[in-house]
Amino acid sequence: MGRLNIFGSGRSQSTLPNYIILILLALFAALPILLLVSNSLKSTSEIASSPFAVPRDFLWSNYGEAFDKGNYAVTIRNSAILTISTIAGSLTVAGLAAYALSRLKLKGSNVLSFYFLVGIGVPAQLFIIPLFFMWKQLGLVNTHVGLIIIYTALQSPFATYLLRSYMLSIPEEFVDAAKIDGASDWQVFRHIIAPLTGPGFLTAGLVIGLFTWNEFLFAVTFLPEKEFKPVATSLYAFQGRFSRDWGLTNAGSVIMMAPVLILFLALQRRFIEGLTQGGLKA
Amino acid sequence: MATVQATAQATGARKVKPNEQKIPLARVLGRWAFMWPILALNLIVIVIPSIAGLGIAFTEWSGYGQPEFIGLANFDRLMQDAVFFKSLSNNIVWTAIFLTIPIFMGLLGAYLLAGIKRGQMIFRVLYFIPFVLASVVNAQVWRFLLHHRVGIGPWLADLGITDILDVALFGKAETALYTVAFVDIWHFWGFLVVIYLAAMSAVDVELYEVARLDGASRFQQFRYVTLPSIRPTIVFTLLMILIWSATVFDYVYILTSGKPAHASEVMGTYLYETAFFRFDAGYAGAIGVVMTLWVALAVGGFVFLRRRGWDV
Numbered sequence: 001m002g003r004l005n006i007f008g009s010g011r012s013q014s015t016l017p018n019y020i021i022l023i024l025l026a027l028f029a030a031l032p033i034l035l036l037v038s039n040s041l042k043s044t045s046e047i048a049s050s051p052f053a054v055p056r057d058f059l060w061s062n063y064g065e066a067f068d069k070g071n072y073a074v075t076i077r078n079s080a081i082l083t084i085s086t087i088a089g090s091l092t093v094a095g096l097a098a099y100a101l102s103r104l105k106l107k108g109s110n111v112l113s114f115y116f117l118v119g120i121g122v123p124a125q126l127f128i129i130p131l132f133f134m135w136k137q138l139g140l141v142n143t144h145v146g147l148i149i150i151y152t153a154l155q156s157p158f159a160t161y162l163l164r165s166y167m168l169s170i171p172e173e174f175v176d177a178a179k180i181d182g183a184s185d186w187q188v189f190r191h192i193i194a195p196l197t198g199p200g201f202l203t204a205g206l207v208i209g210l211f212t213w214n215e216f217l218f219a220v221t222f223l224p225e226k227e228f229k230p231v232a233t234s235l236y237a238f239q240g241r242f243s244r245d246w247g248l249t250n251a252g253s254v255i256m257m258a259p260v261l262i263l264f265l266a267l268q269r270r271f272i273e274g275l276t277q278g279g280l281k282a
Numbered sequence: 283m284a285t286v287q288a289t290a291q292a293t294g295a296r297k298v299k300p301n302e303q304k305i306p307l308a309r310v311l312g313r314w315a316f317m318w319p320i321l322a323l324n325l326i327v328i329v330i331p332s333i334a335g336l337g338i339a340f341t342e343w344s345g346y347g348q349p350e351f352i353g354l355a356n357f358d359r360l361m362q363d364a365v366f367f368k369s370l371s372n373n374i375v376w377t378a379i380f381l382t383i384p385i386f387m388g389l390l391g392a393y394l395l396a397g398i399k400r401g402q403m404i405f406r407v408l409y410f411i412p413f414v415l416a417s418v419v420n421a422q423v424w425r426f427l428l429h430h431r432v433g434i435g436p437w438l439a440d441l442g443i444t445d446i447l448d449v450a451l452f453g454k455a456e457t458a459l460y461t462v463a464f465v466d467i468w469h470f471w472g473f474l475v476v477i478y479l480a481a482m483s484a485v486d487v488e489l490y491e492v493a494r495l496d497g498a499s500r501f502q503q504f505r506y507v508t509l510p511s512i513r514p515t516i517v518f519t520l521l522m523i524l525i526w527s528a529t530v531f532d533y534v535y536i537l538t539s540g541k542p543a544h545a546s547e548v549m550g551t552y553l554y555e556t557a558f559f560r561f562d563a564g565y566a567g568a569i570g571v572v573m574t575l576w577v578a579l580a581v582g583g584f585v586f587l588r589r590r591g592w593d594v
Contacts (some may be wrong), residue, residue: 001311018394019401025391026408029472032423033411039426048432065464100316105305107351111378112317119328123577125550129557131327133345153327153501156320171502185313214416216532221558235418236536239425257415265413266405269416271594 019271040250045271047246059135062251068239070252078223079230081144082151083212085175087205089152094159095197099189101160102167103175113164116157120196124154124217132221135144142225150222159204162277167193199270206267207274231256328511335575338567345563356568365544366569369552372459373576376548377527379463380470382518387467388474388519393504395475396482407477409472417469417532422464425537428452455545458538462546466533474519481512517584524580549573 040049040062041055043252067073100111132141139147168192177187194201213231219235228236235256239249264271305313339356343347360366365587387396391409396400407438423544427433435448451461489507498506508518540547540555549569557566 018397022391022394022401025387026405028468029412030408032427032468033415036419036423048436051432051434051437052350082414093323096316099319100313104313104316106313106317107310118581119324121525121577121581122328122332123525123530123570125531125553126335126574127328127331128578129331129553129563129570130338130344130567131331133560134331134344148366149323150327152327153323157501158322160320161449183310189316214418216417216536232416232418235422238406239422240419246432249422250285253419253566255352257419260414260416261411264411265407266427268410272406272476275413276480 002048018050022140027101033257037254038251039246040254044245044247044248051137062247063255066182066238066252068256069242069248070251070255071226071234072255074227075231075234078144078228079122079213079232082147082219082230084150084207085144085148086212087208088154088210090155090159091150091201091205094156094163095194096189097156097160098163098167099193102164103188103193103280104185113161116160119157127217128221141222142228144223144228147218147222150218151208151215153213155208159208159243162204162207163197163200163275165277167198170196203274206263206270210260210271210275283294286315318540320425335567335570338564339571341564341567343564343567344561345557349564352564356565359565360568360572365417365547365552366549368544369540369547369549369569370559370572371550372546373527373530375459376463376530377524380458380523384467384471384474384523385519387471388478389516391471391475392478392482393508395479396508397500409475411472412469413473415469417536420465420469421533421536424461424468425452427528428461437574438461452538453542459534460541462533462537465537466530469533477519478512481515481539482508522579525577527575528580 015212033053038055039051041058041060042062043059046056099107101113104110132211135141135150138146140149174192174196176190178192183191215230216232216236219230220236223233226234226237235252238252242248340351340353342352342355343349363367391405395405428435428447430436430448430450435446438444438446439448447495449457451457485508489511490503493503493507529550530548531554534546534548535551536556539545539549544552549572553566553569553573556562558567
């Protein structure tokens with residue numbers, strides 16, 4: 001992943017055209033987001049008259065209003081519950097599985113690895129209908145637990161895959177030493193493998209957290225009731241309700257975006273690594 | 283980074299087992315205990331409902347009560363359902379768009395990035411930002427910018443450029459699907475840049491030097507060195523796009539919900555409203571089966587090519 005310059009020293013070929021196109025592409029990617037933020041600080045009339053200018057008075061009150069009308073005190077709490085529980089659940093389940101698949105020479109573990117890949121490819125739309133009516137029967141619709149179980153099941157195969165590759169890179173000697181001392185499989189996992197897989201857990205946790213915070217399809221289906229909604233689906237309803245009040249809906253969208261953007265900029269290497277390795281489910 | 287490829291390889295290749303020692307049965311069972319939680323979860327949430335999903339396609343079912351077996355009637359109905367065909371053809375259009383435009387942008391961005399020394403990291407991060415933002419947020423960004431009364435359109439109209447962006451692009455039958463696809467491309471293409479850049483960074487620099495000595499232009503270097511070297515990665519992203527294009531839901535549902543008059547309907551949104559708004563779960567299941575067949579064909583084709591010894 002080094003900064004390899006495939007054009008050699010650059011004496012024979014100028015890189016100026018590269019930069020021009022790259023900057024245009026960067027503007028294409030980032031400018032719309034900047035405009036969202038800048039237009040979250042204007043009144044509706046100012047947005048209509050000068051959508052591309054810097055805000056005149058920086059109308060911070062849009063944020064307070066969006067926070068109240070968008071019910072963010074409740075929805076952020078809901079999203080936090082879903083996100084933290086899903087991260088904890090997925091990492092636990094996936095950590096155990098990754099250990100078994102990477103270290104414990106299970107018969108049929110290749111079949112399992114293959115299954116997880118297939119599982120990642122199965123369209124959500126195939127199982128979401130029976131799952132919904134099953135959850136309805138079990139009383140799990142409109143409960144956070146119900147959605148956490150689903151998210152954990154959806155995210156754990158990816159996390160297993162990622163953690164497994166981390167665990168495979170741990171030298172065998174660490175484990176051998178412990179085994180000579182009579183450690184059980186569980187003790188090896190608990191005291192050697194799991195701690196040494198720390199960076200893997202962090203990367204996987206970030207990706208799972210991002211997925212859960214942003215997720216829409218399952219959230220809109222399994223938590224229709226207002227008081228249980230996470231930020232994503234509540235924001236969707238909010239955007240529909242105040243569709244002409246651009247300052248307000250822009251501010252509401254920035255509230256949802258801000259934590260992701262800050263965390264991503266701070267830990268971009270880990271995010272990018274995790275999301276590109278996750279491949280299929282990203 | 284290399285794992286995107288490693289993952290691709292795992293689907294096709296079989297490992298040779300190392301020598302196994304005899305392990306006591308109790309210990310083997312103990313070892314399987316590490317797998318129980320994930321297997322149980324997957325069984326309950328994915329496997330059983332997926333099998334049920336295949337099953338309900340052959341029934342008349344509202345979601346409540348006993349499903350009634352009706353054989354292939356749902357599929358007969360699909361064959362005469364204009365909305366379904368509109369959705370299916372929109373999925374095909376969507377696939378064609380995504381197999382070309384984002385791939386081109388991804389390759390372009392990655393190739394240009396691979397050719398610079400300074401700022402590679404910052405460009406990579408900027409391109410990747412839309413990919414980590416929620417569909418609901420990205421939808422708001424473009425619903426605003428492409429709105430015919432407030433966004434880019436009226437601004438262009440003031441400059442005298444009319445009838446391009448000062449129309450309701452999300453609301454018109456001719457443009458709705460393409461406009462939604464545009465937003466999704468904006469969200470997605472940076473992901474491809476990063477993946478392709480990682481693959482390009484692994485290409486042997488000497489190959490470029492040899493090509494340059496032969497007087498190859500930049501485009502020729504790209505065509506004859508870069509492209510062949512990263513082919514497995516490209517093919518893998520093609521497969522991912524094929525799968526995702528069958529199941530696309532978020533952006534369409536959030537931005538247009540398939541409107542106007544099903545002009546931007548895709549199978550994902552049609553299935554959703556059929557199951558959860560019209561409680562025609564059996565019929566929706568049949569749409570789900572079509573989507574699954576699409577995915578299975580794509581993955582099957584990929585594995586088949588790999589078995590045939592294609593280096594993909």
